[in-house]
Amino acid sequence: MQITFPHMGDMAVAVKALFQELGFSVVVPPPISRKTLNLGVKYSPEFACLPFKINLGNFMEALDKGADLIVMGGGCGPCRFGYYAEVQREILQEMGYEFSMYVIEPGIINNIRKIRETFGPLPFRKVVSAVRLAWNKARAIDEIYKLVLEKRALEVEEGLVDKLYAGFIRKIDETMSLDEVRRLRREYREKIEDTSAKYKRGIPLKVGLVGEIYLVLEPFVNLEIEKRLGQLGVMVERDLYMTNWLLNFLHLRNDEKHIRRAARKYLGSFVGGHGIDSVGNTVRYSRRGFDGVIQLGPFTCMPEIIARSILPAVSKGEGIPVLTFFFDEHSADAGIQTRLEAFVDLLERKKRQRMKGLEYKGEIVYGQ
């Protein structure tokens, strides 16, 4: 049995650790590339969203490398996603691939039986240690990446933060020891902290990222928007992380309460996907004094379209600039870069004006 699963950000590191620790062999799909995208686009329904297409590309590349069991998310909602696994299965079967698919559905009892059928009996102790290792890897990655989002804006040597992060991911992927994971987490926390200048000039701009989870987490599909922002000297923060999402999903944490409360003035009901999160978190970032918010979503994404049409009211009501990007396979670098630069300029001028108060108007900015 050769297990594979779709990519989403650096999630593969933790998922791979989980299955390997359980004693299975894993085929990680090759990193998402233009080839993945082209494969996915070619065999997907045109109006499916970008995550669907990339998933399918991942599966094809992994099956070509010998995988025969696909593990995929399912469920009833929170958007069309619940139906994706079924459609992808049909498409792949029609293409002649031979494989089985395990779809993670809600309901524990149901899952336990299905897990036993698919994976055979799993000793409890083994499950505990595998989950612990995977969870610690995931936590470490999310913690370090959170720091990356902040420190990219401040780095002295251009590109150093990203170089360190790539090294961290490589090392944490290699190790199977819990102690080593913890050690790496400490080591790289310090290393990345050290990349910023001791004497900062001014306060960097801070932008909150909201939107659909796949588009926020996967740099390939959002055209590395976080990196672009970092290079423009902007600190980025987001609420969406794999571990955070999982904790909420398992009801071990309840961010939803805060999000709903924050969103209430603008949106009173769950609209699928991360729609209410986009609205609620925009309000929360604004209250925390962020300079702006960027919303990301795949083209044709219903929950984010709803959020998109509410965000202008939030922007006005809370006084925070909001920029929205919808991505599909036609999205191009140049357009994204121009809008980002303009947005950052806008935030900078707004901040300067706020800091200088009314003096600003009299200053020679647009000439005499």
Added chain:
Amino acid sequence: MASEKYYLGVDVGSVSTDLALLDSFGNLVEKVYLRTRGKPVEVLKEGLRIIEEKYPGIEINGVGTTGSGRALAGVVLGADVVKNEISTHAVAASRIFPDVRTVMEIGGQDSKIIIIRDGIPVDFAMNSVCAAGTGSFLDQQAARLEIPIEEFGYYALQAKNPVRIAGRCSVFAESDMIHKQQLGYGLPEIIAGLCEAMVRNYLNNVGKGKEIEEPIVFQGGVAANVGIRAAFEKELGCKVHVPEYYDVMGAIGAGILAREYILENKKKTNFKGFKITDFAFKTSSFECDGCPNHCEIVNIYENEKLIARWGYQCARWEAV
């Protein structure tokens, strides 16, 4: 004259390459508007030559570039500021109309709206999926109807009852125009209908959800078209101001930002001087086969020396 300090703003766009020469106060001294004709570097050199001939021996204190060719123009000239076209248009509009609250800009292949409050941009949008309402399409239609583009707008003004043209997509708009033509509608009516369709399209796409308030400034190459101007005024029900130098506003903005940058940071300009008009610039591109991304890498050479490279996604080609 030689003691005066000048600033140069350059806007390399899809259709036109504009140069704006500003004096030490940031006022426009000279503008050059040239068609890019797919040869940005050659046209840029031509523009510099025109300025050099007219103002021999002047000292350029700072250079700013903007437009879709801003990065290329930036390395060719040695620019101090390389700015996106949204910011430069906003700056230029506020300079000329300090009270402006809405800037509408329609260029060769993009159109944008910038909302300005108290002198600073607070919101903006750009056409994202389609270029139906931009200059290139008008150019194409003018050529098809064999009307000089400069006169295109005046035809629209003669119309008594503009016909309704479907403006959502330029291909369908063209079919619809031909259809109306075959039905026997007059040319002015059809052109006026096209102008109205483009304005509707702009307001529904780019202007969607934006608070369009007076005073409104309309700039970019398409602002020359009186038909579009009239259609905007009719649709919005208020006056639309077109600045005198509507066609080089991006370049003016780039020049103003270069001046601001030089003065604020007390820097010396990186401008390579007018001698670059004699330099040979060459570009070459190749497809990297390092991974399945197959990045198309572009090299920019100045007199056989590699001065810039872009198109890559990883560290492999970072060193120049």
